[in-house]
Amino acid sequence: MIHELFRKAGELHGHYCPGLATGVRAAAEALRILEVEKKGHALYCIAENRACYQDGIQMIFGTTLGNGNLELRPRGKSAFNFYDRSTGKSVRLVARDKPKDMSREELTEYILTAPLEAVFDQTPVRFEAPEDKPGRRGSPRICPRCGEKCSEPFLRVSDGEIVCLDCAEA
Ligand SMILES: [Zn+2]
Numbered sequence: 001m002i003h004e005l006f007r008k009a010g011e012l013h014g015h016y017c018p019g020l021a022t023g024v025r026a027a028a029e030a031l032r033i034l035e036v037e038k039k040g041h042a043l044y045c046i047a048e049n050r051a052c053y054q055d056g057i058q059m060i061f062g063t064t065l066g067n068g069n070l071e072l073r074p075r076g077k078s079a080f081n082f083y084d085r086s087t088g089k090s091v092r093l094v095a096r097d098k099p100k101d102m103s104r105e106e107l108t109e110y111i112l113t114a115p116l117e118a119v120f121d122q123t124p125v126r127f128e129a130p131e132d133k134p135g136r137r138g139s140p141r142i143c144p145r146c147g148e149k150c151s152e153p154f155l156r157v158s159d160g161e162i163v164c165l166d167c168a169e170a
Pocket residue numbers: 013015016017019020052
């Protein structure tokens with residue numbers, strides 16, 4: 001089962017590596033821990049590092065850059081905050097140190113199949129997930145300075161005008 005998920009995630013990721021295995025295993029465990037019955041918009045993930053993991057999470061947990069339910073808050077930690085906003089359940093999984101004396105293949109297998117507590121620590125989540133409401137990205141407006149359409153959370157008031165973030169910072 002986990003190997004099938006890993007194979008699937010590798011199609012998205014482009015190669016098979018221990019980092020991808022970490023994301024796949026974390027996502028699979030999160031689905032189990034949160035007792036998710038049906039993947040959907042209520043799921044949310046905040047990853048604390050930019051790495052191969054994310055593709056495992058996108059493929060298996062179903063939170064993606066495209067559906068806006070995967071967020072990166074770089075903290076340099078191999079840690080993932082998983083949420084099911086329909087039940088209020090959440091969990092944070094933090095990758096533990098890996099055994100040093102393994103080949104890449106052995107390490108990948110270890111990450112996929114070793115007991116959960118050997119691979120991850122579980123802690124409470126570090127962040128609040130945003131509310132699950134469609135349209136939260138806000139309605140776009142045309143920035144009067146650059147003429148480009150920009151969604152509401154990225155608009156700023158600058159010299160009395162509502163402009164896009166780029167123009168506000170320029
Ligand atoms: Zn990779």
